[in-house]
Amino acid sequence: MTRRSKSTPEPTSTRLLAYVRVSTQQQVDDGFSLAGQKAELQKWAAYQNLPLDENLIFEDAGISGRHNLRPGLEAMLSTLKPGDTVATYALSRLARGGAMQTLALVERIHDAGARIVFLKEQIDTTSPYGRIMLVVLSEIALLEIEQMRERSEMGRLQAANEGRIPLGSSSRPYGLEIDDDGYPVWDEERARTIRRLFDLRNQKLSLRAVAKALEEEGHPTRRGKKASWESGVVHLILRNPVYKGELIYRQDRERIVIPVPPLVSPEDWQRAQGGYAGQRSHVNPEKFPLTGHLVCTCGSALVGQFAPRAKAHYTPHLYYACLPEVRHTEHCPTNGKRRRLWRTDELERAYVEALAALLENPHDPLRIQAAFGAPLPEDPHVQERQDVNAMLEELLDLRLKGQVTRAAYERQFEILSDRLKRLNAPAPLPIRAPDVPDLSHLAQLVRGAKGRDLAEFLDELGVVGQARGESRGLSRSRDLPRPEITVEIIDFQPLA
Template structure:
């Protein structure tokens, strides 16, 4: 057991109040003689403030501590004056070393119940100090924000902004990168990220640009001329947000021109493998997503891997697909579906004047048939007549007579009138480009034409080509 006496004095005024190094040393040595402790070692810090954590003698004392040692101080204020948190931290280090602390003025001994009570009180004071410091800090930040000063480091700002010398927001060196991203318009996020990486531009965290980083920049309202402080921590309390002026990096028109729907930048979009992702719906109406069937670490290299489009439960919001009652097993071979989609779109583009194609290509309402009910009735009667003949319920001669009458009635029904469009352009070249397109080119064309396909029992159907108004 080694008694270790810590001594500290900061100013000459303390000597007049009995805090001189000599006075502290004499009282500590007297206590050691009373306790029968010999071989006391002294650790004096002369002329140092107790608020400092880097006091040489105190650092050496804590380094020399051994289990069973006794640390003696004249008063707790000699050990630390940086508040309850600092003092509790020093006492904690003494106790972790297995040593004992004795303060002569306060009559504190950490080996006694009274001393342990004092430590509990110090812990409570430290917690109170932390809360008060946090409240004062937050109040200062709010006041700074109200004055237009950003109260945090530049690292927490959106890309393109930084704190100026006075704390107000100014453009950062990355502002031009933000403008470059918006200049790409509605290009897919992955294409923009590849462009930035090809130019050697580093991402917000110093690495390569990724899709989430590009998306975050595109969706942030840089045109507003301000940022909402506290919006991130209080997203549901807009009344608590504080507007801090910030330079507008783009105009509202440029920002709006870069916004796009999720299909253009689908999370699972791989144009080289799945060009229809974001443009292909299941029969139940759920967007289909591309998937490598048979892929994964547990799959043998010889396993037959297939690319497919799948109706996922998490996307449709139900365990089973309403169209066929299956879960994720209703997959569709990607290559076959892509070929069908190419052929179908090319057919529509090649014959835009076809009544069956016109309303899909232009977005105009489909032509109505005022004689649809009469036409359907004749078809039903023809079907029933054929069934009667097959079942032998009617003589063949009568069958031919009745069938001729029904066919005459069907021919007499006026055909569906379709408006003739003489202003439709020749889209043959576009149709040929669709047929010859690679997967990447097809995906780009589908984005431009805003195409929507839907798959059913009869294969792929074209639902819309908008806003491709002819």
């Protein structure tokens, strides 16, 4: 009879796993391309006499290293066994979020009984020296990213203050170009189109009729003469003050008016803003009072639309949408989709409560700035809140695609939501409450206003809000917990 041992040790793996990543900003042919990383990893594996199976090369294409939830990374982590070796070309390929993010990922790999090697930095994290170098290099990498972002933002603000246009060709208004020094000039052909568009509108034509006339006369759209004109695009052009000589540039809480050569007089521009019977839903203040006072999390203006009805007898939902023709990019940066939707009832309720809270709180930074023109205190958690919101939205998207289990989704959702609540604590301000005008009576008016009355009230206050979270009922997984819909008031002007 053969005696069994009391415990059988778990077999140790000798596999080599590789992780490669490239963001959308990387050039295809530079040293960090997917093919380039794979080639370097193959060379290293051959030198170490370790076989590298193609099925064990995990990749994330077009995903930022600041995001924790990446399909390729999650797939690699879930397949780790004791004794495995993970190789990646450089520290920046694994993480871009600083030492905390990098060390958290390394700990997950170590907890699985595996080790990780960074080829470029020649770091093996199983040694104390390797772990120290890992912390130092990850912080240096994060510092470089932050410095590059700050320099870029400072350069754009400086350009705007000097009257130059800090926008790329896809972000500039229709017809607006820049000269060699960055100053605004108009494309002559499209300038004629703009003048004709305002002329038609001031003849009391509907948006649809204006679009049809421009198409029949052969005026080019942003995509050229072959593309058709849409009434929604006509509306956006009419509402843009750049055509009367004012380009509004916003960055964080900065608002700069850049003067440009006007194509129409202020009187003609204002006359073109008048309403008419039968206009498109997204310019109807009765149904969409937040239009013109609401932006997406990505910063693009939201417009009102009717949701398509599933059946003929169903009542269509109204919603605010982030659309490609408004933001001038194919996909919304916050969720990677062409459209991002919010139900009007949910979003308007959150908007009204956020504005009422602002009016009732004399210590709110925006109230202080509106009352005294005082500089806003620095909020150290702005970037971290944006990162957590992006992670919540990415987590929901991964669940809808079936790439994470429901249990994992709910566990991570609870962790991130709790973290977000702690980051939303208001910062103390040094100004005493009696110094700030009492606007609590306006809060009551805001809560009671509906439709056109609410739209006019927002016009008077000069309010702009930014939408966050997700609407229920607009996805195939309605029962999933998801980020609560909130609105952050990002611009507020005192009543005259």
